[in-house]
Amino acid sequence: MQVTGKVVVVTGGANGIGKALCEAFHKAGAAKVVVADMDAANARAVAAMVDGAAFKCDVAQEKDVSHVIEETERQFGPIALFCSNAGIGGGFDPMSVNAGGASDEPWQRSWAIHVMAHVYAARHLIPRMKARGGGYFLNTISAAGLLSQVGSPAYSTTKHAAVGFAENLAISHKADNIRVSILCPQGVDTNMLRSIPKGPQSGDGDLTPEQVAKDVLAGLEQETFLILPHPQVLGYMRKKTENYDRWIGGMAKIQAKMREEFGK
């Protein structure tokens, strides 16, 4: 798809990758870029930069997601591209003695933001998109959804679930002319990455959010399901599926090395 002349919504658009997406869509000639974020002040600042509109919203709340969709369409017209990009880090602990040890609260929060927010967007937009003959979902996930991030069980697990939902969305609605892309970078230089210590996610170099946004525009143009700003990820996926046990062994070695470094 081309975003020129289209109405686009970006959740988590107030900062980082989402902000760069908003800027790139505006430069590419989107008719209206809607910035939906919990961070209302930065959402308004980004919206002002891209001649767009801002909504304060918590994507973990279905009523907030449906409100953004309804109001955007009422004010600006049909949403051609909905980007579920909001995400949270947290819970990174390579020293953890139990992968299931964290309390329910951070697990549920990750589940709500990384998975249910994508479900809510589909729940409220699919009927509208079907009625008008198509649409596009871009879901920002992570290489952690394909490969796991050492030391982050809740992040990795919910990002894997997000890949599962996106696959289902793409399969179920291909015939409805609804397309889906998943954005799965490794390290991107944003507040989220800066909030955790350097780790394997930066092993192939951190990209700027602007570079990632460029890759997204190219991926949307080609309508590919997988958008991998770090091309190395495809090679890692191949290695994982070729020999799952060897891959688990390699990841366990990385975890052991991290424990050693963090324990110093």
Ligand SMILES: NC(=O)c1ccc[n+]([C@@H]2O[C@H](COP(=O)([O-])OP(=O)(O)OC[C@H]3O[C@@H](n4cnc5c(N)ncnc54)[C@H](O)[C@@H]3O)[C@@H](O)[C@H]2O)c1
């Ligand atoms: N930075 C990385 O290295 C990296 C790598 C792979 C994937 N990702 C993913 O990219 C996406 C964007 O992350 P980022 O790196 O730009 O982080 P960021 O912290 O810079 O931006 C995240 C944005 O999401 C918003 N947000 C968080 N929870 C929200 C909620 N419940 N409702 C609405 N908005 C909410 C925040 O306010 C913020 O504006 C996330 O899904 C993240 O998991 C990031």
